[in-house]
Amino acid sequence: MLNTIVKKEALETIVSYRFPLFALICLLLIPLGMSVNQADYGKRVRDYQEQVRLADAAAAALKIQDVMAGTVAIKGFRRPAPLSVFTQGFESTLPRYYEFTQDGFKPGESVGGGESILSVQGQVDFVFLVQMVVSLIALLFASDMISGEKEAGTLRAMLSNRLPRDTLLAGKIGGGFLALWIPFLFAFLIGAALLLLGAFPLFGGDTPARVATIFLASSFFVLTYFVIGIAVSASTAKARTSLVAILILWAAFQLIIPKMSDMAARLIHPVRTETEISLQKSLLVRSLDLETAKELGRQYDLIFGGASPGTADDEKSPERKKWDPIRDGIQQRAREQKSRQLAAIDETYLQEKRRQLNLALNLSLVSPSAAFARFSADVCGTGELERGKYLDAVRSHQNTLETELFSKVKRTLMIHGGGGTSMSFTAMPVDTSKLPKFAITPASLAETFKADGRSIFSLAFWLIVPFGFAYFKFVKYDVR
Amino acid sequence: MVGTIARKEIAENLLSYKFFVVILLSAVLIFTSLFVMARDYTGRVADYQLIKPKPGEPIAVLPPNPLSVFAKGLEDSLTRSFEPNFNGIEARTGRSSANNVFAFFPAPDFVYIVKVVLSLVALLFGFDLISREREAGTLKLVLANPVSRATLLFGKWLGNMLSLGVPFFLITGLGLVVLSLDPSFRLTASGFGRLILILAVSLAYLALFLSLGLFISSVTRRSASSLVVLLLIWALLVFVLPNTGTLLARQIVELPSVRAMQEKREQIWTREILLTYSDRGNRDAHFKTMIDEIDLLEEDYRNIFDRLVRLAKSLNRISPSAAFVYAATEIAGTGAGEESRLKREVVRYKNQVLESGTLEGNRAPAFMYSYRSVGTVMAEGGLFDVAWLLVFNILFFGAAYAAVVRYDVR
Amino acid sequence: MIPANPILKADDLSKRYEDGVLALDHLNLSVRAGEVYCLLGANGAGKTTTINLFLNFIPPTTGTCFINGIDVTKDPLEAKKHVAFVSENVMLYGNFTARQNLDFFAKLGGKSGLTRNDYYRVMRRVSLQEKAFEQRVKNFSKGMRQKLGISIAIIKDAPAILLDEPTSGLDPKAAEEFQEILSELKNEGKAILMSTHDIFRAKDIGDRVGIMKEGRLVMERTREELQTGDLVKIYIDYMKSEPLAV
């Protein structure tokens, strides 16, 4: 019995006038989106390699004086994520590189920065197409599966046979979805074949697992929307009403909830801007440096005030023996205080931001679309997870550089009682070619699953609940 | 007669729950968008106060544009700070106002809401105008009266345009009133004029979707099927087509890679620097040729890039959504045209600073920039986009007319 | 006392649909002022097609329809000023009340300046229940909608009225009342063309009765001629006989 229904539903879907449209959209857009994004990715990788080469060459010739003067910066580049061919995510908004200096790190230009003109209209990639276009089509196909049959009177005719309603419903969902899924699968396979033709490393490391995960997630996502469509169809009496209801639901899930959650989070947990923070930090640094310089000057004057000129340069003089540890102590304390206070500012800011982000995230997960987009971006290494890993790597690299390089350079600024200033440098030799390389440890697939528990939960919720709802509604459906 | 039909359409809309759900939804969206974007704007203004160059500092940075609340466009790129130096110009991103959750999506500004959500609303108004009347049998009754089909069509169009446009203006107006209570948000008279223009263009954009709805509703027999067809067309017009042009253009126009650019730059640099040593007398001249050639290199790049942008734009215009976004952002002063003009102005400023030798002494002239006037914007492509939207309007309405005249009323 | 020139006139009317079906085959028919003409015929005989042609909903293949002497294809708008129409099974505007529906169609028919009471009067005349006047039509029964459809035709006050199976779905009492309304309208001098399957009522009410078969008018009798014969028998006989050889 179930077989008959599945076959009939699949056939009915395939012969409907929308099916060729759908198949065309899938088979055209999905492979196109993938291969175009691959071309883009290739270009980004070439640019990346070139920039890394240049930066390495610059680093090899790096002189400690340049670092002191701040004329050259040490850069750490992020390698473009290969799987960005499936979803761009944050790929074009993340900075290409970070610059590391004595005073901290700062982001360079993002990939999209220079070419933002081209992205005014948004991006088209596989995940976007699935999320916006395929989901809409799945809803449309499902929208009249029940109310349409009622209007045509065939529902009554079917149910006048010995056919349990749950079998009918299962057959409808199975058959209808199958007819949608096959062209989708083909589109994906064609896209993957195109990727392989373009020498995309599809079979390296855990890439196959990730690609399979994306495809499975997309399939489940489309099924989710299909079942939601059936559920709406089973709760309305007219095909037209179900369409309007479905449309509003779709707009809410795709456009409104994700946007609104972001807006709401910004209202509930406002955060200061990055400029404000960096200004606050530089003000703090300046005032601390000033204080230190004054303190140094005062001590210096106390020690060398009565001594004859030249004692300051004589390493063996008693004044000098007294002065060196005092100076080092003051500088050590100052450095500690500075880094403590800067870290405190960073930490509170980070917490504020994290709180806002978490709120926005949790609110947005009400929508399965948001959950799907997040999850697939994380699987592809272009999502929130990657952004966090990138920043972590930048922070730890800054710390490494701090001990390996920046601390080897000492700059002593003094402000004396009379108001005069003096400055001296000391630098220890550093082999700049031995400096550690900047690298981001990517999140493993298991880690991704763990981090995205909430997204997965949201997706599962939206798959199961409409199923139950559709069943509940259909059993009581007024077939007249 | 047109009046009677239009009034009936309005009354019918006012009596349907669909109308209220849809209008309420749009109102909530527009209000939140205005509110959030205005906050974003005031945040950026505060930032600007912090990073604003002091007199004599050789930095070019534009203050945030209040119209970016409505059309964000390339505002983030326009309000970067540009610092001229001997190697060229260093651009620094100010505050990135990218979305937290969905950097994948453009900012939820007014233009986005009109482009995506309100176009859908216009379709919802239009999708069953003819087919539903046929289903209800009223089409026959109406046409049994001395009403021509053209009158009927126009009356329906007018009635629904009013039911769509009046709430649209009321909601936006109310939003504006609330915005104007915020002292940090100030629109000049000309800014206000631009805003009105944006609203007018938005209305033209929505009208086109209404006509499209009318058209499809008069080539289909059942209103359910007209909606399905319309949604597919809508998804294509709003999401897919506005990007395919860019994708295609990227394949056609090859941008020089960072590598090529860097190598050329290095060649020039080494050559001229070596010359400055061997030919000490003409040191300044060599510096100047170096700067000029590097400028030329950048200029070349920009020209290719501009060609890419132009091609992408022309291709994207297959979709009226693209034309609408271009027109609205250009009028607001956040469009690609403004961006490319700003970049050229910055290059000019850099040369001015370098020539006057005021790069170091903090005595540099201030960077002056005034947005293109509406007239210029219109002349430089804005008018074309607006006209293009009107062409779509005429096309769809004409198609609707042709279809209604042939429509089988039974 | 019937005036000579007909208000509704079909002249050599033929209609062949795009798919080749010949729905009307050289039909000649006329209805004078103050006359009720009933069209009988099996399903698919071409009754609705005739009425659609009179309303210029479809163009004729040959021949002409005249309303009040106006050629319907040449000047459809002018012609439609002179005709009111009741269709079978009309849904009307579901979200409007009965009065709002009436108001709209009255205005379309060129009747402006009517008051609420005028509408109520017409609705009372078709014996729609008072409490339905200001209710949304969405939940009306088929008969109630049909009554409202008739009142829409009445309020237009046109010299010709076309009715396509107006009594389908009416309860017996309502059908009786409908018959009375028709005779009132007839006495006001309207020319009425009605398609129906109700032979008995056709016999009672029709001044003339025509029977259609496969697009042709195979019989036409006046009331006087019918007094003697049994219409049911005539009808059945015509239906049974083989297609007439021309």
Ligand SMILES: Nc1ncnc2c1ncn2[C@@H]1O[C@H](COP(=O)(O)OP(=O)(O)OP(=O)(O)O)[C@@H](O)[C@H]1O
């Ligand atoms: N749009 C159409 N296209 C093709 N043929 C049609 C069309 N409409 C009607 N017909 C054909 O024209 C013929 C006459 O149909 P019509 O609707 O006039 O019959 P009718 O007398 O009104 O029947 P009923 O009593 O069922 O209402 C039928 O054979 C029908 O199949």
Ligand SMILES: [Mg+2]
């Ligand atoms: Mg009929």
